Amino acid sequence: MEIAWSKTRKSFPLSDKKIIKKTLINGLGWAALILVGHVAAWFTLKSNGADRWLLPATAAAMLILAIFLNLSYQFQKWYFAVYFYDLTDDYVVIRKGPITPHEITIPYERIQDVYVDQDLLDRFFGLYDVHLSSATASSGLEAHIDGVDKVGMEGLREILLETVKNRISKAKKV
Amino acid sequence: MMSWDGITERTYPIQTSWLFKPIASLILPFVWVFSLPFHDHKFPVVVFFMFPGVLLVFFAIQITTAYLRRITFHFSLNEKYITVRQGIIKKQEKHVPYGVIQHVIIQQDVLDRFLGLATFALENATRGAGNEDGTQMIFGFKIKGNRRQQVETIGFMGNRLRIPGLSVANAHGLKDALLKMMKENPLEDNQSGL
Numbered sequence: 001m002e003i004a005w006s007k008t009r010k011s012f013p014l015s016d017k018k019i020i021k022k023t024l025i026n027g028l029g030w031a032a033l034i035l036v037g038h039v040a041a042w043f044t045l046k047s048n049g050a051d052r053w054l055l056p057a058t059a060a061a062m063l064i065l066a067i068f069l070n071l072s073y074q075f076q077k078w079y080f081a082v083y084f085y086d087l088t089d090d091y092v093v094i095r096k097g098p099i100t101p102h103e104i105t106i107p108y109e110r111i112q113d114v115y116v117d118q119d120l121l122d123r124f125f126g127l128y129d130v131h132l133s134s135a136t137a138s139s140g141l142e143a144h145i146d147g148v149d150k151v152g153m154e155g156l157r158e159i160l161l162e163t164v165k166n167r168i169s170k171a172k173k174v
Numbered sequence: 175m176m177s178w179d180g181i182t183e184r185t186y187p188i189q190t191s192w193l194f195k196p197i198a199s200l201i202l203p204f205v206w207v208f209s210l211p212f213h214d215h216k217f218p219v220v221v222f223f224m225f226p227g228v229l230l231v232f233f234a235i236q237i238t239t240a241y242l243r244r245i246t247f248h249f250s251l252n253e254k255y256i257t258v259r260q261g262i263i264k265k266q267e268k269h270v271p272y273g274v275i276q277h278v279i280i281q282q283d284v285l286d287r288f289l290g291l292a293t294f295a296l297e298n299a300t301r302g303a304g305n306e307d308g309t310q311m312i313f314g315f316k317i318k319g320n321r322r323q324q325v326e327t328i329g330f331m332g333n334r335l336r337i338p339g340l341s342v343a344n345a346h347g348l349k350d351a352l353l354k355m356m357k358e359n360p361l362e363d364n365q366s367g368l
Contacts, residue, residue, distance in 0.1 A: 090357055100284060105349065106277040107356060134276035135299035136333060143277070 001077060004095075006086035012155045014083060017125040018147030019076045025121065026072040027065075034065050085145050087159060092132060094143055104142050108167040110134040114160050116153055128153035132160060181251040183337075186348050188247070188328070191289045192339025193240045195326065197233050198285050204229060247328045249337065251351060254359060256296075260329035268330050273361035274298045278352055280345050292345035293326075293338040296352065300333045 003009075038061040045053050075098075084095040092111070095103040112133045122128065129146040130153055133139045145156060207225060248259040255271040279295040286292055326338045340348065 091353065100282055100287070102279065102281040104277055104279050105353060107353075109360060110276045134297075136276045136297040138297060138334075139277055142279070 001081040003080075004082050004084040006084060008085055008087045008156075009083075012148055012152035014080060014145075014147045015125070015127055015149045015152070016080065017127060017149075019073065019080050021121050021125050021127060021147070022076045022079070023069065023073045026076075027069045030068040030072070031065055034061050034068075037061070080147075087156075087163065092143070092160070094145060102142070104139070106132065106134050106139065106143055108160075108164050111160070111164050114157055114164075116157060126150065130156045130160075181348070181351055183248050183250075186337075186340060186344045188244050188337070188339035189289075189291060189341055192291055192326075193237055193244065195285050195289065195291075195339070196236045196240060198289075243328045244339075247337075249329075251355060256335075256352070256355075258329055258335060266330075268335075270296075270298055270335065271361075272352070272355045272359040275352070275356055278349050280349055282342075290342060291339050292342045293336055294340055294345045294348050295334055295336045297334050 038057065041057050041061075042054065045051065045057060078098045079096070082096070082098045082101070084093070086093045090107060092106045092108070093103065095101060112135055115131050115133075117129050117131065118127065126149060127147050128150065129144055130148065131140060131144040133143065148156060242262045243260075246260060246262050250257050255269045256275075257267070257269050259265070259267045276297050276299055279297075280292055281295070282292050327336050328338060329335065337345075337348070
């Protein structure tokens with residue numbers, strides 16, 4: 001799968017651990033769902049005296065989980081490949097979504113804050129999300145680069161803050 | 175060199191295929207209803223025969239609403255701001271200076287990709303004069319913007335201006351033109367908090 005490289009993504013690449021993390025999150029959801037279904041099937045079979053179907057039912061549940069995990073992994077690989085972000089001279093451009101693409105472009109002068117966060121799995125995998133906000137509510141949700149390592153996060157943070165500072169100084173002089 | 179001059183809904187039109195988008199999204203549920211008598215023999219046959227008529231009326235309303243929204247929506251890029259006029263019955267007009275636009279968005283949902291369409295959107299930092307949080311009063315009922323209509327929002331609602339149904343090339347062309355105007359028309363008082 002061809003990676004959507006940009007100058008910025010080459011300098012501060014997404015970590016491929018992001019694929020595993022996202023697959024794991026989806027996998028846990030599917031596993032919980034399949035487990036509930038399987039327990040219900042188990043009790044139904046037991047109460048109807050169909051014990052010989054218990055093993056095939058368990059095998060089927062495992063197979064379904066493996067299929068979903070594989071599908072989820074392939075999708076996350078695709079999502080990872082098309083993930084595009086670039087810090088151009090004037091704007092930050094972030095584009096995501098292999099099926100329903102979504103692209104946001106923010107001029108540096110509009111950036112209100114840069115913040116970094118990690119959820120529990122991010123801490124486990126050593127991943128960071130870099131968010132930038134303009135003065136709108138939606139930008140906090142839509143404008144973030146998620147799944148970079150510590151070096152990438154520090155680099156992105158520095159370059160964003162530096163560029164915004166320079167742009168403001170330039171605007172004030174004019 | 176791209177210029178603001180002449181950039182309107184005429185040069186960046188909402189495609190005709192967009193009119194059929196609300197219908198396309200309902201095809202699967204309707205196929206399911208049509209298949210009901212074949213796997214549910216207790217399904218009343220009268221309802222089955224009435225169904226095409228109801229369907230036609232529903233589709234006609236959807237297409238007419240979308241068409242009216244499209245022909246009553248106008249935008250133009252001027253020297254200092256973008257002007258938008260909209261409304262079938264209640265007419266609204268808004269002027270957004272380039273300097274206060276916070277960001278621009280291009281997005282496609284599944285049907286957009288199938289039909290080769292894209293939605294262009296921009297946001298400023300207001301809560302949206304006229305429509306608080308995208309709510310609107312209809313016959314005395316307060317209705318949330320997202321649920322108000324099957325037909326996609328055209329124009330401004332709250333702090334967002336949406337132009338759906340553009341060709342992908344036009345959506346990117348409009349984005350480039352607008353970013354250029356934003357760069358050329360900065361606010362004197364910089365808005366960044368950093």
